[in-house]
Amino acid sequence: MQHNEKRWQNLGFQLGAVVLALLLTSLVILAAGAPPLDAYKQLLKGAFGTKMNVADTVVAWVPLLLATSGLLVTFAAGLWNIGVEGQIILGSIFTTGVLKLLQDSPLPPAFIIVLAVLGGMLGGGLWAVLAGVLKTFGGVNEIFGGLGLNFIATSMTIWLIFGPWKRPGVGSMSGTEPFPESLWLPTLPGLRLSIWAVMLGIIALVVIYFLLQGTYFGLKLKAVGNNPRAAFLLGIPTWQYMLLSFFLCGLFAGLAGSLQVVAVYHRLIPSISSGYGYLGLMVAMLINYQAFWVAPVAFFFVALNIGSIQLPIALKLDSSLSGVIQGSLVLAVLVVEGIRHRLLRK
Amino acid sequence: MEIEFRNINKTFGTVRANIGIHFSIPAGTIQGILGENGAGKSTLMKILSGYILPDSGEIYLDGELAKIENPADAIRYGIGMLHQDPLDFPPMKALDNFMIGKPGSLFPARREAERAFLELRDQFGFTVDPNSYVDSMTVGERQQLEILRLLWLGVRVFILDEPTTGISAQQKEKLFLTLRRLADNGNTVVFVSHKLEDVEALCDRVVVLRRGELAGQMTPPYDTDRLIEMMFGKVIKLDERLPCSATDQLVLRLQNVAIDDYRLQIRNVNLEVRCGEVIGLAGMEGSGQELLLRACAGLVRTVGGRVIVNGKDLTGKDTHSFMRHGVTFMPASRLEEGLIPGLSINEHFILTGEQKGVFIKRDKAKSYSQNKISEYSIRGFPESRVEALSGGNQQRTLLALLKEELSLILLEHPTRGLDIESTIYIWSKLKERCAKGAAILFISPDLEEILQYSDRVIVFFSGRVSPPLDATLTNVDQLGQLIGGKGWEEIFEKEQVGVSNAAQ
Ligand SMILES: Nc1ncnc2c1ncn2[C@@H]1O[C@H](COP(=O)(O)OP(=O)(O)OP(=O)(O)O)[C@@H](O)[C@H]1O
Ligand SMILES: [Mg+2]
Numbered sequence: 054m055q056h057n058e059k060r061w062q063n064l065g066f067q068l069g070a071v072v073l074a075l076l077l078t079s080l081v082i083l084a085a086g087a088p089p090l091d092a093y094k095q096l097l098k099g100a101f102g103t104k105m106n107v108a109d110t111v112v113a114w115v116p117l118l119l120a121t122s123g124l125l126v127t128f129a130a131g132l133w134n135i136g137v138e139g140q141i142i143l144g145s146i147f148t149t150g151v152l153k154l155l156q157d158s159p160l161p162p163a164f165i166i167v168l169a170v171l172g173g174m175l176g177g178g179l180w181a182v183l184a185g186v187l188k189t190f191g192g193v194n195e196i197f198g199g200l201g202l203n204f205i206a207t208s209m210t211i212w213l214i215f216g217p218w219k220r221p222g223v224g225s226m227s228g229t230e231p232f233p234e235s236l237w238l239p240t241l242p243g244l245r246l247s248i249w250a251v252m253l254g255i256i257a258l259v260v261i262y263f264l265l266q267g268t269y270f271g272l273k274l275k276a277v278g279n280n281p282r283a284a285f286l287l288g289i290p291t292w293q294y295m296l297l298s299f300f301l302c303g304l305f306a307g308l309a310g311s312l313q314v315v316a317v318y319h320r321l322i323p324s325i326s327s328g329y330g331y332l333g334l335m336v337a338m339l340i341n342y343q344a345f346w347v348a349p350v351a352f353f354f355v356a357l358n359i360g361s362i363q364l365p366i367a368l369k370l371d372s373s374l375s376g377v378i379q380g381s382l383v384l385a386v387l388v389v390e391g392i393r394h395r396l397l398r399k
Numbered sequence: 400m401e402i403e404f405r406n407i408n409k410t411f412g413t414v415r416a417n418i419g420i421h422f423s424i425p426a427g428t429i430q431g432i433l434g435e436n437g438a439g440k441s442t443l444m445k446i447l448s449g450y451i452l453p454d455s456g457e458i459y460l461d462g463e464l465a466k467i468e469n470p471a472d473a474i475r476y477g478i479g480m481l482h483q484d485p486l487d488f489p490p491m492k493a494l495d496n497f498m499i500g501k502p503g504s505l506f507p508a509r510r511e512a513e514r515a516f517l518e519l520r521d522q523f524g525f526t527v528d529p530n531s532y533v534d535s536m537t538v539g540e541r542q543q544l545e546i547l548r549l550l551w552l553g554v555r556v557f558i559l560d561e562p563t564t565g566i567s568a569q570q571k572e573k574l575f576l577t578l579r580r581l582a583d584n585g586n587t588v589v590f591v592s593h594k595l596e597d598v599e600a601l602c603d604r605v606v607v608l609r610r611g612e613l614a615g616q617m618t619p620p621y622d623t624d625r626l627i628e629m630m631f632g633k634v635i636k637l638d639e640r641l642p643c644s645a646t647d648q649l650v651l652r653l654q655n656v657a658i659d660d661y662r663l664q665i666r667n668v669n670l671e672v673r674c675g676e677v678i679g680l681a682g683m684e685g686s687g688q689e690l691l692l693r694a695c696a697g698l699v700r701t702v703g704g705r706v707i708v709n710g711k712d713l714t715g716k717d718t719h720s721f722m723r724h725g726v727t728f729m730p731a732s733r734l735e736e737g738l739i740p741g742l743s744i745n746e747h748f749i750l751t752g753e754q755k756g757v758f759i760k761r762d763k764a765k766s767y768s769q770n771k772i773s774e775y776s777i778r779g780f781p782e783s784r785v786e787a788l789s790g791g792n793q794q795r796t797l798l799a800l801l802k803e804e805l806s807l808i809l810l811e812h813p814t815r816g817l818d819i820e821s822t823i824y825i826w827s828k829l830k831e832r833c834a835k836g837a838a839i840l841f842i843s844p845d846l847e848e849i850l851q852y853s854d855r856v857i858v859f860f861s862g863r864v865s866p867p868l869d870a871t872l873t874n875v876d877q878l879g880q881l882i883g884g885k886g887w888e889e890i891f892e893k894e895q896v897g898v899s900n901a902a903q
Pocket of ligand 2: 789
């Protein structure tokens with residue numbers, strides 16, 4: 054009875070947050086001089102209007118799923134892995150590197166793709182461990198370390214595209230020379246959507262869910278995250294667990310970056326991570342780090358992103374509106390959470 | 400200020416923490432609040448100081464209904480509280496901490512604050528330095544700081560939730576003088592404690608809570624047996640000395656151990672601890688006993704000498720190696736170092752229990768926790784988060800977490816915040832372990848406890864370490880002297896005699 058009441062109360066608060074976010078965004082849209090309802094309709098149409106739109110939404114869902122899943126691990130250990138963005142980028146770079154190295158070898162293409170994906174995961178993992186080492190041994194807060202490493206990763210991409218890996222002739226913002234089609238992850242006919250990528254994304258989420266909910270490892274991470282000092286005295290090797298959580302998150306972020314290369318762009322492009330790392334941080338915060346909610350909320354977020362592509366054409370609104378909605382949603386949820394805390398403190 | 404509680408009710412889920420509490424406290428008095436662990440004392444105090452809201456009931460201050468909805472409201476009414484477990488000790492200067500919560504200016508006037516700080520400090524004869532850091536202060540100093548802060552905020556009702564657990568006898572004496580002075584100046588003091596002798600010595604009147612209800616009130620002269628009966632619903636006899644179960648086998652050997660700290664140096668500690676033995680470490684807070692205890696757990700690095708556990712030289716090894724050799728350490732600050740807020744009792748048992756395979760076997764773990772919960776009579780459920788437990792129940796949980804197979808148990812304030820009944824019970828549990836061959840070293844600010852439960856006692860005074868004294872041959876007076884730095888030559892002489900006697 055008590056329990057039920059509480060659940061309804063929670064649901065009420067969450068609905069309140071969504072309404073608040075919609076109100077905020079509607080204000081922004083009004084201020085931009087467009088009718089809000091129309092804008093929302095266009096958003097929906099952009100995300101789900103055609104088969105192609107739906108496929109694109111799902112394509113974008115995968116890296117966000119992966120990044121958010123990885124972030125749940127570092128959040129469990131009490132770490133703000135802002136560096137996730139750079140870890141995605143390093144995944145792309147390593148994958149591109151392996152593909153470039155092996156594309157002319159006699160190895161079977163499927164094998165090359167597998168190696169490239171593994172390489173990408175490793176790249177992301179190592180980049181994350183670097184942030185971890187900076188924190189545990191260098192005393193650099195992971196937020197600052199991560200920001201720095203993100204910056205380096207972005208610069209590295211640009212340097213590679215215009216330097217060592219430039220297209221024959223002259224380097225261009227459109228990226229490196231595309232790989233031959235044999236090295237693409239197979240996609241559904243006529244669409245950019247790869248079933249393999251989607252499956253990997255879903256498997257990753259399931260793995261993380263069980264890792265955090267059901268294993269000793271997950272519980273220890275949570276212990277380290279909530280009180281490192283006590284966890285250490287209870288016998289948990291604290292810094293090792295922190296590094297390991299960085300590495301795990303990096304693996305998932307690296308996989309996201311890797312799939313961007315083998316399944317979506319088939320080359321390295323300057324903005325290969327597309328901000329999925331930062332978006333993943335927002336999703337994780339929004340769902341209060343509950344693995345159960347990653348899939349639907351991540352889907353909603355990418356739907357907004359894909360849907361907003363239509364806006365400039367249809368309503369002369371900038372497509373950054375999706376960012377406004379996402380941002381207000383996170384803020385609204387945090388505010389409502391704060392209010393709930395105050396009200397229910399009794 | 401006169402305080403009147405009218406029919407206060409508060410439930411947490413299914414736990415009824417306060418049921419129809421109704422009584423009043425006249426101005427200018429020291430009101431004692433007694434009750435067993437989980438009786439609802441802290442809850443009632445948090446309601447008075449605005450940290451939690453009651454489900455129903457009112458508080459009247461000087462006959463007028465008060466609307467206290469948060470701690471800031473309470474401060475405005477002149478009510479301030481010193482908590483049982485101060486939650487965080489930020490690396491912040493005492494003066495900055497002092498200035499927190501002072502309403503008014505955006506740019507606080509440090510100069511003025513410092514002047515006020517020093518003035519109040521001298522007025523009460525405190526010793527806290529405004530420029531020392533809060534996280535390096537002793538519990539007693541933090542208390543002083545907190546009292547100064549509340550005074551500066553204009554507080555006239557001081558609530559102290561178990562202020563005497565964790566401070567030395569001297570600090571306690573000083574605290575009592577301070578509280579008396581506050582009351583004599585017309586302030587109201589509410590004093591929550593488990594220590595009957597403290598309450599009897601200090602309080603002008605006492606109420607007893609039991610399972611959330613008001614069990615009774617008393618004014619001097621106090622009838623101790625009657626108070627105990629009100630608290631526990633039965634008569635409890637203080638225990639006899641439990642027999643010593645020491646054997647000849649050595650568990651721990653310290654050879655010429657030296658420890659350096661920024662405030663003191665410890666040199667040449669030699670000690671042999673046998674299986675089944677209990678050794679109490681006495682001393683004013685910060686005299687070196689904490690350092691030595693932690694050194695025996697590998698938590699403080701020794702700068703000289705050797706630490707040998709079960710015949711193995713573990714000098715310089717980390718605490719996890721010590722743990723592998725059967726050493727365990729239980730810290731005094733339970734929510735900072737001992738338990739993990741956010742995790743349930745069950746999860747704590749999973750973390751410290753046996754771990755087979757990758758996946759947690761929740762059902763098995765839960766029945767194990769259930770057993771431990773009833774064995775240690777923890778008032779809580781396997782799913783309860785540790786921060787929702789009452790102070791005493793957190794302490795029981797900490798003790799219940801001690802592994803089965805241990806050879807050396809190091810305890811900081813093992814019965815901190817426990818009521819009399821639980822103290823007796825916990826010690827019987829610990830003695831059981833001794834009978835199975837474990838040795839115990841423990842720190843307690845309570846000399847009675849040290850004398851009652853240890854076989855030998857080591858006294859510390861600013862880094863000096865006494866030879867182990869036979870607990871049956873010393874007494875509170877002697878220990879009190881030694882703690883204060885007096886009578887040290889005598890024991891060293893006696894030691895010489897003792898050693899030569901043994902040699903003959
Ligand atoms: N935030 C909370 N959530 C759930 N239960 C709580 C919470 N705070 C207190 N309780 C429960 O209410 C009861 C009374 O707790 P309270 O802290 O008032 O006890 P206490 O008399 O101060 O005990 P102790 O002497 O051990 O400190 C306990 O059973 C406790 O578990
Ligand atoms: Mg309490």
